[in-house]
Amino acid sequence: MDVTGAGMDVVATAGHVDHGKSTLVKALTGMEPDRWEEERRRGLTIDLGFAWTTLPSGRRLAVVDVPGHEKFVGNMLAGVGSVPAALIVVAADDGWSAQTAEHVAVLDALGVRHGLLVVTKADAADPAPALADALDRLAGTSLGRLPAVAASARTGAGVPEVAAALESVLAGLPAPDVTAPVRLWVDRAFTIRGAGTVVTGTLAAGTVAVSDRLELGGRPVTVRGLQSLGEAVPTASATARVALNLRGVAVEEVARGDALLTPDAFRRTDALDVTLVTPVEDRLPAELVVHVGSATVAARVRPLDGSALRLRLTEPLPLRVGDRLLLRDPGTRRVLGADVRDVDPPELGRRGAARTRAAELAEQPPGAGGARADLARRRVVRRVDFVAMGWPVPPEATSTGPWLLAPGLVEELAARVLPLVAGYRNRLPLEPGPPVEWVRQELGLPDAELVAGVVRAPLALRGGRVVVAGAGLPPAVQRAVDGVRARLAESPFAAPEAGDLAAAGLGPRELAAAVREELLVRIADAVYLAPGVEAEATARLASVPQPFTLSQARTAWGTSRRVAVPLAEWLDARGVTERLPDNTRRLR
Ligand SMILES: Nc1nc2c(ncn2[C@@H]2O[C@H](COP(=O)(O)OP(=O)(O)OP(=O)(O)O)[C@@H](O)[C@H]2O)c(=O)[nH]1
Numbered sequence: 001m002d003v004t005g006a007g008m009d010v011v012a013t014a015g016h017v018d019h020g021k022s023t024l025v026k027a028l029t030g031m032e033p034d035r036w037e038e039e040r041r042r043g044l045t046i047d048l049g050f051a052w053t054t055l056p057s058g059r060r061l062a063v064v065d066v067p068g069h070e071k072f073v074g075n076m077l078a079g080v081g082s083v084p085a086a087l088i089v090v091a092a093d094d095g096w097s098a099q100t101a102e103h104v105a106v107l108d109a110l111g112v113r114h115g116l117l118v119v120t121k122a123d124a125a126d127p128a129p130a131l132a133d134a135l136d137r138l139a140g141t142s143l144g145r146l147p148a149v150a151a152s153a154r155t156g157a158g159v160p161e162v163a164a165a166l167e168s169v170l171a172g173l174p175a176p177d178v179t180a181p182v183r184l185w186v187d188r189a190f191t192i193r194g195a196g197t198v199v200t201g202t203l204a205a206g207t208v209a210v211s212d213r214l215e216l217g218g219r220p221v222t223v224r225g226l227q228s229l230g231e232a233v234p235t236a237s238a239t240a241r242v243a244l245n246l247r248g249v250a251v252e253e254v255a256r257g258d259a260l261l262t263p264d265a266f267r268r269t270d271a272l273d274v275t276l277v278t279p280v281e282d283r284l285p286a287e288l289v290v291h292v293g294s295a296t297v298a299a300r301v302r303p304l305d306g307s308a309l310r311l312r313l314t315e316p317l318p319l320r321v322g323d324r325l326l327l328r329d330p331g332t333r334r335v336l337g338a339d340v341r342d343v344d345p346p347e348l349g350r351r352g353a354a355r356t357r358a359a360e361l362a363e364q365p366p367g368a369g370g371a372r373a374d375l376a377r378r379r380v381v382r383r384v385d386f387v388a389m390g391w392p393v394p395p396e397a398t399s400t401g402p403w404l405l406a407p408g409l410v411e412e413l414a415a416r417v418l419p420l421v422a423g424y425r426n427r428l429p430l431e432p433g434p435p436v437e438w439v440r441q442e443l444g445l446p447d448a449e450l451v452a453g454v455v456r457a458p459l460a461l462r463g464g465r466v467v468v469a470g471a472g473l474p475p476a477v478q479r480a481v482d483g484v485r486a487r488l489a490e491s492p493f494a495a496p497e498a499g500d501l502a503a504a505g506l507g508p509r510e511l512a513a514a515v516r517e518e519l520l521v522r523i524a525d526a527v528y529l530a531p532g533v534e535a536e537a538t539a540r541l542a543s544v545p546q547p548f549t550l551s552q553a554r555t556a557w558g559t560s561r562r563v564a565v566p567l568a569e570w571l572d573a574r575g576v577t578e579r580l581p582d583n584t585r586r587l588r
């Protein structure tokens with residue numbers, strides 16, 4: 001036996017009530033799909049049934065048996081949601097009936113392309129007319145021209161032919177992506193004594209293994225045990241029926257319609273844009289029910305234009321671009337297929353926004369082209385979010401840390417930074433350039449980290465600002481500072497008086513700019529010296545006996561107390577000198 005769970009196929013039955021679906025499943029598998037006492041007593045399937053067998057070729061087959069009664073169509077929908085192929089059953093003595101039509105409409109809306117038609121009860125009536133009629137009606141659906149077999153589950157005639165025909169249908173199914181993230185829609189949740197919570201579902205893509213960590217309604221759960229077709233297995237790959245024993249969740253906390261997810265691989269959304277697979281002529285109701293996987297959620301419908309709709313779900317669902325939804329009107333029982341086009345759609349504020357959005361969706365091709373168009377509209381998005389929306393990452397997109405930038409956006413932004421900085425410095429000429437945060441806002445970027453990626457020479461990042469390298473001070477300020485520096489070059493400790501600085505046009509802002517440009521050093525309020533002052537002051541102190549008094553230092557520097565007191569403290573603070581308890585100092 002193949003313990004990986006690969007090589008299994010899953011089909012779902014479809015067809016009118018009492019047409020013989022469950023009996024045929026039993027004849028094929030030897031298993032009774034009707035699980036409940038009530039179902040067996042009434043001879044009626046109410047909930048989903050499960051059976052499996054090994055076909056003559058060795059291929060394993062699991063069958064999800066659905067109820068045909070119109071009252072239980074909700075259960076039927078939960079059963080077919082993740083299944084790639086259908087076994088359509090029509091009774092020879094009754095022919096195409098109401099729920100045959102309804103079930104086939106569901107399969108058509110879901111886009112199911114693979115199936116087998118079985119006209120059963122061939123012992124009770126000539127199957128030929130029902131078979132020809134059903135094939136005719138099916139031809140216009142997603143199932144197209146499909147193989148058909150007549151059989152009697154009662155006598156067994158034709159049942160081997162059903163198995164053989166199923167084999168060839170299954171051989172034609174596209175291979176599932178076993179490396180895809182897991183989204184297992186739960187169709188049953190129950191407890192097993194000693195094991196705890198167990199959920200079952202049809203794994204349509206991906207692989208699950210014992211001790212996998214998954215997410216269920218935003219909380220972490222661990223796969224404690226795994227079964228497939230009644231056997232414990234270490235791992236199971238799509239397509240497969242699986243039963244997962246979960247750690248981290250009580251049975252009351254999980255139900256049909258929940259999904260077990262690969263962490264971070266899906267976003268839950270309650271707003272989405274979809275396009276109808278087949279456009280409708282008449283007005284849609286304001287509310288429809290969305291079916292996806294085993295989930296059922298009500299949605300408010302806002303038609304955009306053409307076949308595009310905006311849906312608002314009453315509960316968020318883990319959906320991706322490319323998912324096929326079934327939209328159902330419970331009143332008329334009409335079903336429509338719809339493709340998810342955006343799981344994080346833009347607000348529709350302005351007049352005409354709905355029409356514009358519909359046009360965007362119409363022009364947005366599926367796959368890689370759509371990914372480029374969507375990224376171009378978003379400009380910047382977290383890579384994990386973009387991938388979780390269901391998009392492939394366009395190779396020409398730019399990656400910066402966790403961010404993904406639309407192709408060409410970096411160049412566009414880089415070109416905008418230079419005039420932004422120039423404009424800023426025109427208004428605030430004493431500042432070397434705008435703070436990075438200001439540039440981030442101006443560019444509409446979500447993260448200041450992104451600014452670094454669009455700063456190009458002659459701009460540079462310095463001290464949290466975007467600066468023009470070597471731009472210097474405004475000419476008048478530069479001239480005044482040059483004057484001060486010329487005087488300091490002659491007498492390095494003769495800091496100009498505050499009044500002299502002001503008279504030269506050097507106020508606090510100008511002086512701060514000169515300090516930032518490393519043209520002056522601020523020793524204290526209104527005490528500015530040239531940048532070489534530390535070396536000069538130290539050299540002169542070296543020729544004074546240690547320790548020395550402030551007065552000795554002042555003499556060595558040839559300056560006044562106004563300068564000497566703050567300069568001595570400034571040198572203390574920089575660790576050049578050390579102040580002793582008796583108020584004398586020495587060089588360190
Ligand atoms: N004569 C005859 N009767 C059949 C055959 N297959 C099923 N039946 C009978 O038809 C009735 C309905 O069969 P089911 O298999 O329960 O039908 P179903 O399609 O599963 O019905 P629901 O699940 O309720 O939709 C039962 O009484 C069966 O015994 C057949 O091949 N020949």
Ligand SMILES: [Mg+2]
Nearest residue numbers: 021022044045
């Ligand atoms: Mg049944």
